[in-house]
Amino acid sequence: MMANALLSLKGINKSFGPIDVLHDINLDIRAGEVLCLLGDNGAGKSTVIRLLSGVHRPSSGVIEIDGQPVSFKSPRDASEAGIATVHQFGGTFPLMSIGRSFFVGVEPTKGIGLFKIFDRKRANAIAVQAVQSFGITRITDGDRLVGGLSGGERQALAIARAVHFGARVLILDEPTAALGVKQAAHVLRIVNEAKRRGLAVIFITHQVMHAMAVGDHFAVLIRGGIAADFRKGERTREEITDLMAGGETMAGLEAQIEAESA
Amino acid sequence: MMANALLSLKGINKSFGPIDVLHDINLDIRAGEVLCLLGDNGAGKSTVIRLLSGVHRPSSGVIEIDGQPVSFKSPRDASEAGIATVHQFGGTFPLMSIGRSFFVGVEPTKGIGLFKIFDRKRANAIAVQAVQSFGITRITDGDRLVGGLSGGERQALAIARAVHFGARVLILDEPTAALGVKQAAHVLRIVNEAKRRGLAVIFITHQVMHAMAVGDHFAVLIRGGIAADFRKGERTREEITDLMAGGETMAGLEAQIEAESA
Amino acid sequence: MKLFSSLGGLLRRPEAGAFLGLFAVLIFFTVFGGLTFLKPAGIASWMNVAANLGVIAIPVGLLMIAGELDISVGAMVPLGAMTVAVISGHYGLSIWLGIAVALSFGVIVGLINGYMVIRTAVPSLIVTLGSLFAVQGIVLGLTVLITKSTSVALATEGSAKTIFGDFFFGGQVQVMVIWWLAITAAYIFFVHFSRFGNWIFAMGGDKISARNAGIPTERMTILLFVLSSTSAAFVGMCQAILYNSAQVAGGQSFIFNSIISVVVGGVLLTGGFGSIVGIFFGTLTFAIVTQGIYYTDFDRNWSSLIIGILLLLAVLMNNTFRKMALSYAPKKAVK
Amino acid sequence: MKLFSSLGGLLRRPEAGAFLGLFAVLIFFTVFGGLTFLKPAGIASWMNVAANLGVIAIPVGLLMIAGELDISVGAMVPLGAMTVAVISGHYGLSIWLGIAVALSFGVIVGLINGYMVIRTAVPSLIVTLGSLFAVQGIVLGLTVLITKSTSVALATEGSAKTIFGDFFFGGQVQVMVIWWLAITAAYIFFVHFSRFGNWIFAMGGDKISARNAGIPTERMTILLFVLSSTSAAFVGMCQAILYNSAQVAGGQSFIFNSIISVVVGGVLLTGGFGSIVGIFFGTLTFAIVTQGIYYTDFDRNWSSLIIGILLLLAVLMNNTFRKMALSYAPKKAVK
Amino acid sequence: ADIAVIGGSNDDAFWNKIKKGLDDATPAIVANGGSVNYLRLQNYDNFAPDVVQLIRTAISQDVDGIVIPNWVPEAEDPAIKDAIAAGITVILMNAGGADKAKELGAINYIGNEEYPAGVAGGDYFAKHGQKHVLCVNTLPGSTNTEDRCRGVADAMTAAGFKSEQLPLPTTSFGDPTAVAEAIKATLLKDTTIDGVITISAGDADSAATGIQQSGLTTVALASFDMNEAGLARIKAGTQSFAIDQQPYLQGFLATSLLASAIDFGTSLPTFPVLTGPGIVDASNIDATLVGVEKGAR
Ligand SMILES: Nc1ncnc2c1ncn2[C@@H]1O[C@H](COP(=O)(O)OP(=O)(O)OP(=O)(O)O)[C@@H](O)[C@H]1O
Ligand SMILES: Nc1ncnc2c1ncn2[C@@H]1O[C@H](COP(=O)(O)OP(=O)(O)OP(=O)(O)O)[C@@H](O)[C@H]1O
Ligand SMILES: [Mg+2]
Numbered sequence A, B: 001m002m003a004n005a006l007l008s009l010k011g012i013n014k015s016f017g018p019i020d021v022l023h024d025i026n027l028d029i030r031a032g033e034v035l036c037l038l039g040d041n042g043a044g045k046s047t048v049i050r051l052l053s054g055v056h057r058p059s060s061g062v063i064e065i066d067g068q069p070v071s072f073k074s075p076r077d078a079s080e081a082g083i084a085t086v087h088q089f090g091g092t093f094p095l096m097s098i099g100r101s102f103f104v105g106v107e108p109t110k111g112i113g114l115f116k117i118f119d120r121k122r123a124n125a126i127a128v129q130a131v132q133s134f135g136i137t138r139i140t141d142g143d144r145l146v147g148g149l150s151g152g153e154r155q156a157l158a159i160a161r162a163v164h165f166g167a168r169v170l171i172l173d174e175p176t177a178a179l180g181v182k183q184a185a186h187v188l189r190i191v192n193e194a195k196r197r198g199l200a201v202i203f204i205t206h207q208v209m210h211a212m213a214v215g216d217h218f219a220v221l222i223r224g225g226i227a228a229d230f231r232k233g234e235r236t237r238e239e240i241t242d243l244m245a246g247g248e249t250m251a252g253l254e255a256q257i258e259a260e261s262a
Numbered sequence C, D: 001m002k003l004f005s006s007l008g009g010l011l012r013r014p015e016a017g018a019f020l021g022l023f024a025v026l027i028f029f030t031v032f033g034g035l036t037f038l039k040p041a042g043i044a045s046w047m048n049v050a051a052n053l054g055v056i057a058i059p060v061g062l063l064m065i066a067g068e069l070d071i072s073v074g075a076m077v078p079l080g081a082m083t084v085a086v087i088s089g090h091y092g093l094s095i096w097l098g099i100a101v102a103l104s105f106g107v108i109v110g111l112i113n114g115y116m117v118i119r120t121a122v123p124s125l126i127v128t129l130g131s132l133f134a135v136q137g138i139v140l141g142l143t144v145l146i147t148k149s150t151s152v153a154l155a156t157e158g159s160a161k162t163i164f165g166d167f168f169f170g171g172q173v174q175v176m177v178i179w180w181l182a183i184t185a186a187y188i189f190f191v192h193f194s195r196f197g198n199w200i201f202a203m204g205g206d207k208i209s210a211r212n213a214g215i216p217t218e219r220m221t222i223l224l225f226v227l228s229s230t231s232a233a234f235v236g237m238c239q240a241i242l243y244n245s246a247q248v249a250g251g252q253s254f255i256f257n258s259i260i261s262v263v264v265g266g267v268l269l270t271g272g273f274g275s276i277v278g279i280f281f282g283t284l285t286f287a288i289v290t291q292g293i294y295y296t297d298f299d300r301n302w303s304s305l306i307i308g309i310l311l312l313l314a315v316l317m318n319n320t321f322r323k324m325a326l327s328y329a330p331k332k333a334v335k
Numbered sequence E: 001a002d003i004a005v006i007g008g009s010n011d012d013a014f015w016n017k018i019k020k021g022l023d024d025a026t027p028a029i030v031a032n033g034g035s036v037n038y039l040r041l042q043n044y045d046n047f048a049p050d051v052v053q054l055i056r057t058a059i060s061q062d063v064d065g066i067v068i069p070n071w072v073p074e075a076e077d078p079a080i081k082d083a084i085a086a087g088i089t090v091i092l093m094n095a096g097g098a099d100k101a102k103e104l105g106a107i108n109y110i111g112n113e114e115y116p117a118g119v120a121g122g123d124y125f126a127k128h129g130q131k132h133v134l135c136v137n138t139l140p141g142s143t144n145t146e147d148r149c150r151g152v153a154d155a156m157t158a159a160g161f162k163s164e165q166l167p168l169p170t171t172s173f174g175d176p177t178a179v180a181e182a183i184k185a186t187l188l189k190d191t192t193i194d195g196v197i198t199i200s201a202g203d204a205d206s207a208a209t210g211i212q213q214s215g216l217t218t219v220a221l222a223s224f225d226m227n228e229a230g231l232a233r234i235k236a237g238t239q240s241f242a243i244d245q246q247p248y249l250q251g252f253l254a255t256s257l258l259a260s261a262i263d264f265g266t267s268l269p270t271f272p273v274l275t276g277p278g279i280v281d282a283s284n285i286d287a288t289l290v291g292v293e294k295g296a297r
């Protein structure tokens, strides 16, 4: 019943100069499934993402799409292969308007031939609607500058953008980190919605609850290697929490903190 | 039994040009207590923090320390009054070394008179130790550039800095957002530790669990006004979650998401 | 098209400040320069200067918006002038050949600049400084080698003269003014209406995010460098045709003057923000300030002082007016 | 003091690239310029040039590290020279008075620049451009008004001459070289060892965070502007004493040359990164390239070309070597 | 003999003719086992210090003789004295004058002087009916250009007429349109001006356009130094004259005289050797054009 992998990483290594960041990463991502990539700070999660989105190239190993090896020379190649990514930081342009920022690189145009013009109205409308569908109803004017938005608002804009353009694979690197309870819930819903539409989703988070809420498949990175790879229901919440903490025993963490505070 | 307020906000309003961001904020923060400031994205939490740390000045209203009205002309005034802040973004300098970044503005020096020199060795040692005490043991070289750290590592550095220099009031604006499970637990422990040492702590988070774990006192901002102000135990977790979501009913949120995902 | 929803919105646009600055210097010189300054011949005098500068300032401004600098334009002006003068003046070949070669040198230097900027980590200031020196050296060396002189005459007749280097409107206005207006219109379309403009702003805002968003940042960078050096070669070529002569020296003033015009026009030195109309106003402001002085009675020995103060005031007015306008906007009702 | 733990660490330092570039041009000119280039008199020839440039380049570089630019130095050199020449030459007052007034003009212009930069939102390029023009205008206007000439003679004797404007070492080396070395050492202490240096880097890295961290960013900005314009006035003053004369024109070449030296020295144009030693090496490299050419047999018509290419190569070598060195460092064992 | 020649920026048309002169003199010097090294200023921005620097550079190269233009005597004299003290033979060229050469111990002075050149221009204007002359100075503050304009002004005043300087700010240097428009504006503002002289040949090209633009066809144009386009204007009658100091001769004579003095102990009884000012106008334009062809004029 398990579909073939849409995207696979086979024996990927990555080092920056003398620093080895990833070693021997093997992962399969299937259509209609959410892979939660978990791990401590600095474990290498964002680096995996950067390989998949064409920002970096692996030092060795192969990335396959539909079983065919691919090599992304630039982020453009990755997005042409249908991979849309929200990187951990950035992705928005403080001095650009919401509408323009949303469509950077994939601007909607009207008119023909040489005289295709950027369709500001439509861009603004789509962008505002996409952001509002995340529950951020304060934003009504697509001409506002991104720099004036709150942290969460900006994050929502970046996610809305990727969801809008994610053709086959949607990658979200800590998308809920800066979001409020309501907005985070919306993101989780969006992830489920994307999954239902048949997209493969890679989701990075430090919040067990968020991971458990949407994940079908979990991979835990510890110091650049895959320490565990399991499917939903195969581990308990406590086991996952321990793995996310880099293999240390975190059971009873909250209780312990509660106890400490007097 | 309730001590007098260390820091009070009395009838604070703040607008940026024509945009009203805060109205009529009244808050008391006591020594040895943790105030959790909760609220939706864009509710105005970071703006409150910026007033308290001397970045902005209130449009009207008074800030009092030990019952005396104060007026911060610059962040320096606030830090001289013993208020240390970790702002939501930034606070670190990508092209500076860890040791230098840690001590920006409060550099340790050795020698005397005109020939006081920056004590690089001691700065590095203290900075590395402070960061490691947050469980990030990967960082051992204080000469490394901040720009090469992972997002969480950088966040930990900023927090370690504020905790190190927080004299009376420690303000943390979404400190756990980018942190892993283990690091977040460490931050929560640090908050408790600061509280025990008698500091007043203001803690902003979007994670109910984190708020409940350390908060003594909770204030919820909705669209720039205080919608609720209560002490530990006065509300249930579900009520707090609803308030954090801007007053909307979020009960059973997780259950709902779980149900949605098939 | 409803572009601005309010006065506040209007004043927040990058060109608003530039427009106020322009307006202020116009008033200043009308008061101190009197009527001659506003007679057709007077207007032509600063329009001509603005046109020659403006054709170069716009692509320089676009580079600045995209986060790069190009100072090699200072050598491209004499290169363009000398190329057409040597080919069509010294060797007496067809003027059209001279024009074509002058422009293709512009393209070639632009390509070299662009490639070096994207292939190496060297900042574009240094890359184009290197090519500034190198092109200056080549122009001098080759011209002396070929013509035994550093000044070459050129006599152009017929349509090439009419199109590139003549006066119209009673012999007052250079055709360059028409080129400038046409090119500005084309840039406005290109930058503010087509998708490419969006790419340029994104590149200046955050080059890594722009690349991650799939923008071909490298190709755009090369394109912009080609635009700026070709524009400079074009201006040099037109000047040679207009003045019937080309010198090896000169053109260096275009470096600073174009940067000043661009920044007076509201472009952020650090990139990511600005507008073509702003650059247009900035260029006009600069031309009026430097030329208007000749219509006044001030002692010429003090003209640098007056230019300095006026430029500063024009830019200051930008900022102050914009701020004032924003804070006086009607308050929204408290929710 | 163990400053670097490995070759990799050494090469990652901002001055490493600058040093390699310096080394490369030294080799180049030793090969093509022969022995005279390395004889004491030859060395003095580029050391003198480097010293005059270097005293200005370091504060300009510090401003760049802090995220600002100062181009008014181009007018401060003649201001310093003219002030001392008019006071002590034309009016025949004490040389020490001339020196004091020249330096205080430097402080005053620096204060004005600094205040305008922090009080207005105008970028420092434009502010200092305004003061560049304004000071140029004042120097020309006042000098002509007072002396009816644009060139003023000055004869200095005694200790002022020895301290500020003489040669030593067999009449080859200007005292400015000693000033330069001493000032460089003071800056190295100030920037890399005292706490103020940390503040400058933080300001360039992220001005808002720096301000939030309690750094008096405004006072530091003013201080840096005062440093740069006073240094430029100092160099002008010393040149007037050394050459017994001052001209109204001149000094403009210091604008570009100082920026080039700073960037060749590894300072990031966008601020936040760089080092004094790097600027020192960058200045030397620039001086060697521009002076070394006279020791070679190349046709002088091509010297700009050679300078351009050498500068580019020096900076390119910076980057390439640094990258190579980093990737060839020994691999850490896989954990 | 090993000769060093200090000279002006070589993208300056004038100095390229001097360079042609010394290049033409070089083969004879090389044939006698010597060499010629031309040390030229990069620009005129930092004038006095740069020139002195070049003299010091030449001294450091252990040459036998130096050709030096003494532009800024106060600054250059000590360096020239040092050179002579070091046993180097010095000849002054282009600027300095005979008295200065005697005072310093240079073997001769070859060239003309800026101020008399200006006077010659002023006299020409006065004789040909101009009453109010504008001297366009694109490098205000430089000693040599100021001297030129001062000479014109003094000669005009002496003849009972008027002359004034138009100093242009650095923003217009090298932008012909800015120069042309500045001249046009000045002519429009003061219609009594009937003569314009520019401090360089290139500026005269701009001035020609500026005059034509102003519609004041009676304004006479002249220039210091000359170029091809200017000579064409003189031939066509749209420019009245150019003041020439025959730079080719300065370079050629100074270099060969110096080398000959060092190598063979020759000395010229003529002291100083003046090469200008010469006036090129319609009367001698054709002969001049032949020299232009060969890059010597
Ligand atoms: N370009 C780079 N050069 C050198 N080291 C790097 C580079 N990028 C990342 N690293 C290092 O690689 C390790 C993994 O970084 P990465 O950003 O992938 O971590 P992460 O798992 O995303 O952490 P976080 O949860 O904090 O975001 C870190 O130790 C980091 O310092
Ligand atoms: N300098 C400013 N100028 C104009 N508007 C501003 C400015 N700073 C903040 N705002 C606006 O004020 C509102 C509150 O912003 P603030 O950053 O305080 O929100 P927040 O509660 O911290 O949100 P988050 O949880 O997303 O960080 C937002 O709508 C924001 O757009
Ligand atoms: Mg990450």
Ligand SMILES: [Mg+2]
Pocket (backbone or CB within 6 Å): A150, A151, B045, B046, B047, B088, B173
């Ligand atoms: Mg916030």
